[in-house]
Structure formats: C-alpha cells, structure tokens
Amino acid sequence: MKLLLISNSFGVNLQIYARDIAKLNGLDLDIYTLFIGGCPLRSHDANIKENKKDYELFNNGASTGRFVSINEALLMDNWDYVSLQQASHVSGIVDSYYPYFNNVYTYVREKCPKAKIMWHQTWAYSGKNPYKYGEVKQWLPSFNFKNDIEMKKGIDECLSKIQKEYKIDLIVNSGDVVFEGMKVFDDLYDSEGFHLNELGCYLIGTNLVKLLLNKKISNILVPKELDKKMCEKAVDFVNNLR
DSSP states (O other): OEEEEEEOHHHHHHHTTHHHHHHHTTOOOEEEEEEOTTOOHHHHHHHHHHTOOOEEEEETTEEEEEEEOHHHHHTSSOOSEEEEOOOGGGTTOGGGGTTHHHHHHHHHHHHOTTSEEEEEOOOOOOTTOTHHHHHHHHHOTTOOOOSHHHHHHHHHHHHHHHHHHSOOSEEEOHHHHHHHHTTTSSOOBOTTSSSBOHHHHHHHHHHHHHHHHTSOOOSOOOOTTSOHHHHHHHHHHHHTOO
C-alpha cells in the first residue's frame, strides 16, 4: 500500500514507526511525506499554482534528500491514499481552510482519480506546556485557544465541517489518539509540547496501521527506544480506542 502525505512535520511524526508496525502485521506499507515546516493549506494551494519544488521528500520517517513539487509527487507513483492536513497553528480556525482546502482537494482528485483521499487530524498542543498557547497568540492573533481542550474542540469543529462538504475516504484521527492518550500515559509530547515524543509517534503510527487494516493490531513492534510493556500498553490502548 502506497501513501503520500501532503503535510509538514506532523506528517513526519505519523510515519516514523508506521511501516515497521504494518510489516509486522502483514501489510506492505510505503509512506512518503511532502515536508515544509508549519506548512498550511494556504501555502500548499499557492505552491501548487506556482509549481514550487520546495517540499523535502521523506520516506518512512527519513529524508530522501530530494526536493519536489506537489505535482511531481502526485505523478511519482500510483498512490492508494493521498493525505491532506492543516498546519497545527490554524488547525482549529475554520476560516483558514477556505478556499484552500477545496483547491488542494480538487487538484489531487484530478491528478490522482484512483487514489483515496485521507485527512490527517492533527493534535492540540500539550496541556502540560501552556506557554505554547501564549507564544502562538503573539504572532497569530486569530489563535484564541488557551489550552488543549479548547484547541481540540476547534480542530473537531473544522473536521466536522469539511467532512460534511467533501468526500473523505479515511480520517486518520491522530488528534483523538493524542488527546485521549494523555489521560492514560505520562506524556506524549516532546519538551516543547508541540511535536510528539517516541511514544506519541508510536501511538499514532499504530492507529494509522489499525485504520488501514480495518482491524486490531495483533503483533506488537518493540523499537529500541521503547520497552515491551509500554508497547503492549500502547497497542492495547489504540485497539480499544473508538
């Protein structure tokens, strides 16, 4: 199965462990991510129109060293899924999706008519590091969220709206996994409370594979960064998350 993520660093977090988890569970998965740090739908739209080769191409969590355009990447392979997402800092702001989501979505449908469209639901920033919310507000006045609960609510509202308006074949609910996971695990974020730590990446990677397989994960990957008991707990959590 071949996936292309039109994304940013949050997409890189998603793919770090996914291929190995998939392989262990009988799925041949190959993930490519188009990476520009903090890239929102608005910039993806502009980059399509200008055919900019500004995206660093990642494959299964590692940079290939290549820079490509969205058009080039879409034509690079016969993709099973093409994933779209919004940048985290505007992920809960409805106005930031329009008209950019429509433009990118339509372009992907035209270029890859046989591919399914995936939406990657990103996560709110850590509730344990609230300074992040004040920091974003300083340079983005429309960011009015004060904590992870408010930001998660905004993300959910945006997702609900685009789901009603567009045919999205698969929702990868990483935001739900992280939000609920923080009630169970000590911490899933890096030191800045923005990206995920190894366990957070493991959780969302496990969830992605579960969704692609459409069944619970039975074989547990134990990477060197995590111990076996934690991996077993993580897989059990994902398997039982609705």
